[in-house]
Amino acid sequence: MLQKLKQIVTTPELRNKFLFILGMLVVFRLFAAIPVPGVDPTRLRSFFQGNQFFGLLNIFSGGALNNLSIVMLGVGPYITASIIMQLLTMIFPRLKEIYQEEGEAGRQRFNQYSRILTVPLAILQSYGLLILLIRKQVLPHLTPFGFLTNIAVVTAGTLVLMWLGELITEKGIGNGVSLLIFAGIVSRLPSDFGNALTTFDPSQVPVYLVFLIVALTVIGGVVLISEGQRNIPVSYAKRVRGMRVYGGVSTHLPLRVNQAGVIPIIFAISIVLFPGLVGNILAGVSAGWAQATSHFLIAAFNNTWIYAAVYFLLVFAFTYVYTGLTFDPGAISENIQKQGGFILGIRPGRPTAEYLSKILSRITLAGALFLGAIAVLPLIIQNLLSIKAITLGGTALLIVVSVILETMKQVDAQLVMREYD
Numbered sequence: 001m002l003q004k005l006k007q008i009v010t011t012p013e014l015r016n017k018f019l020f021i022l023g024m025l026v027v028f029r030l031f032a033a034i035p036v037p038g039v040d041p042t043r044l045r046s047f048f049q050g051n052q053f054f055g056l057l058n059i060f061s062g063g064a065l066n067n068l069s070i071v072m073l074g075v076g077p078y079i080t081a082s083i084i085m086q087l088l089t090m091i092f093p094r095l096k097e098i099y100q101e102e103g104e105a106g107r108q109r110f111n112q113y114s115r116i117l118t119v120p121l122a123i124l125q126s127y128g129l130l131i132l133l134i135r136k137q138v139l140p141h142l143t144p145f146g147f148l149t150n151i152a153v154v155t156a157g158t159l160v161l162m163w164l165g166e167l168i169t170e171k172g173i174g175n176g177v178s179l180l181i182f183a184g185i186v187s188r189l190p191s192d193f194g195n196a197l198t199t200f201d202p203s204q205v206p207v208y209l210v211f212l213i214v215a216l217t218v219i220g221g222v223v224l225i226s227e228g229q230r231n232i233p234v235s236y237a238k239r240v241r242g243m244r245v246y247g248g249v250s251t252h253l254p255l256r257v258n259q260a261g262v263i264p265i266i267f268a269i270s271i272v273l274f275p276g277l278v279g280n281i282l283a284g285v286s287a288g289w290a291q292a293t294s295h296f297l298i299a300a301f302n303n304t305w306i307y308a309a310v311y312f313l314l315v316f317a318f319t320y321v322y323t324g325l326t327f328d329p330g331a332i333s334e335n336i337q338k339q340g341g342f343i344l345g346i347r348p349g350r351p352t353a354e355y356l357s358k359i360l361s362r363i364t365l366a367g368a369l370f371l372g373a374i375a376v377l378p379l380i381i382q383n384l385l386s387i388k389a390i391t392l393g394g395t396a397l398l399i400v401v402s403v404i405l406e407t408m409k410q411v412d413a414q415l416v417m418r419e420y421d
Contacts, residue, residue, distance in 0.1 A: 007415055014173075014414055021172040024164050025183045031071045031157060032184070036139070036150055066188075068133070071157035073125055074184070075177050076273075078162040081117035083267050085110065086325055099325070111166075118162060119155065126154035128278075135283075173414065174407040181266070182403040185396045214377060215397055221374040222401040225367050228257035230359065236341045253332070255360055257367040260322035261406055264371065265398050267322070268314035272307070275300070308376040315375045319368035329356035374398065 008014045065072045089096040098106040130150055133139045142150065161180060168176030231252035279297030282290040300306050333353035342348050346355045375398060 008411065011415075014411070017172045021168055021174075021179065024168050024172070024176075025179070028071070028161065028164055028180055028183060029187060031160065032069045032187075033067070034070050035067050036070060036072070036153065037146075068138070069157070070153050071161050072129070073122060073154060073158045075158070075161050075165055075180055077122035077125055077158050078114070078118045078165070079177065079266055080121050081114045083271070084117060085114045086321070089325060090321075115162065118158065122155040122158040123151060126151045126158075130154070173410050174403070178266070178399070178403045178406070181399055185400055218374050218377065218397045219401050221370060222398060223405065225258045225370050226256075226261065226402060226405045228367070229254045230257075230363055231255075232343060232356070232359065234336060234341045234343055236339065253336075253356075255356075255363060257363050258319065258371060259327050259360075259364065259367075260319050261402055263322050264315050264318035264368075265375065265402065267318040268311060268375070271314055272311050304380075308380060312372040312376045315372040316368045319371055320364060323360070323364050327360060329353040329360065332356060371398075 008018060065074070085095070089099055095110070099110045130139065130142075130147065134141060162177075165176030165180050168174070168179055170176075172179075231254055233250060234253050235250045275297045279294045282294035283298070285291070285294075330353045333349065333356060336342070336352065337348040343352055343355065346352050
């Protein structure tokens, strides 16, 4: 570990990338410290303490919602737009062609569609959130001009974070959006640790031990499924070209248990937050259908078991969806065949694609079940043992550990490349 840190510090390109990432994260935290005008800190604090839903939304926004900053929505609208675009590839073949078959230019075009879709989503989410906060008297009543100004500021904040995330992805190391969420979670650790010390109660030692055990279980589980893989042996036939012989070697094709990484967690959180937000917005509408819908949504998503079930199913489903979008057995089979390779006992072409799809489906099932179970484990423990502080721990740990693992892999790849050179 120390050797890797030394290599990072002594390698100018890697050092500059890390300094760039740190600079962008500092800019993000500066924006997160600028509140929208007219916030009542006392009402805001009591509002968050009594609302589990907004506590989770605060984590998802990278801690920016905690003081109603100008980037209070975080990268949520951008992630939602990305989810919608990914799902649309399953409906419209042309979008799938753009994303998977047109190379880097196609992916840039696809990402541009996601950016455009982010704008109306950010406007709608900022409108709903501001209306709710005004009704809860966290914000004062605003003039029409002031209301539109706040919507514009919050929407612009989301677009700035989207831009920062893409800059980090392009010029730094790791996924920029994931790193922004990671930075928001980590930034809360000093204050949370200080609060834990000031409110320490010796009689609650068993509770703290349970929290520690669950945290270590989540960390170990995420590492296990992130690092687990099945190697498919691939052999290459000998080819003679002129006086040279190519091929005749055996290698393997690694199929990871969790091909999607942290993305299913982020997708699941972004979806599971919306019913509760819609319920809170409809609570201020006097129509009978709105009140009935509001009561149903709020009651359903305040029930820990329903919330945990929905969260588990979403994590499970998005693991499969994103794996299917990022790993195409047909394309992999075609590439292996073009290079003169084959899997022992499997005919090249379509049989190879079907074999890979079958294996991938099985190992993804294990990964999706394990990832979903780890996601809801803290919620179940909280409900059984009445531990309030642990509800957010599982989600935060899932994101933090996964982001660290993904970033470390990219750093290792950069170091190996330079050692090879």
